[in-house]
Amino acid sequence: MKKIERYIYPAVFTYKEGQEIAVVFPDLDVATSGADEDDALFSARELLGLSMLGLEEDGEPIPAPTALKDVPLKPNERKALVDVYMPAVRSVVEKRGCSRFLT
Numbered sequence: 001m002k003k004i005e006r007y008i009y010p011a012v013f014t015y016k017e018g019q020e021i022a023v024v025f026p027d028l029d030v031a032t033s034g035a036d037e038d039d040a041l042f043s044a045r046e047l048l049g050l051s052m053l054g055l056e057e058d059g060e061p062i063p064a065p066t067a068l069k070d071v072p073l074k075p076n077e078r079k080a081l082v083d084v085y086m087p088a089v090r091s092v093v094e095k096r097g098c099s100r101f102l103t
Helices: 037-058 086-096
Strands: 006-014 021-025 030-034 077-085
Touching: 006 037, 021 037, 030 037, 037 077, 037 086, 077 086
Parallel strands: none
Antiparallel strands: 006 021, 006 077, 021 030
16 A cells, blocks of 8 residues: 655644644644744644554544635634655654654
8 A cells, every 4th residue: 555645734723822832633633732833833743743654553544634724713723734744754753663752
């Protein structure tokens, strides 16, 4: 089976005064956060890569991404498409010898 090279999913970034920026992937039911927008995006990419790798390794179905226009928002939220290049994720995991290195 040919492995997917790139996944692209919508993410919702939530901004609250005095807190880190929360990032949720509604289609995957996973979340992370970051101190600023750059950190939040970096964390989101890392989480997306590890989540998708976990689904692949476990043989779980890969959910279809919701169209960005269909993602609902609250006033303090913004949405964006986040992508991850899976060959790079797989390479890092192979070198470390474990796909569950964030736990």
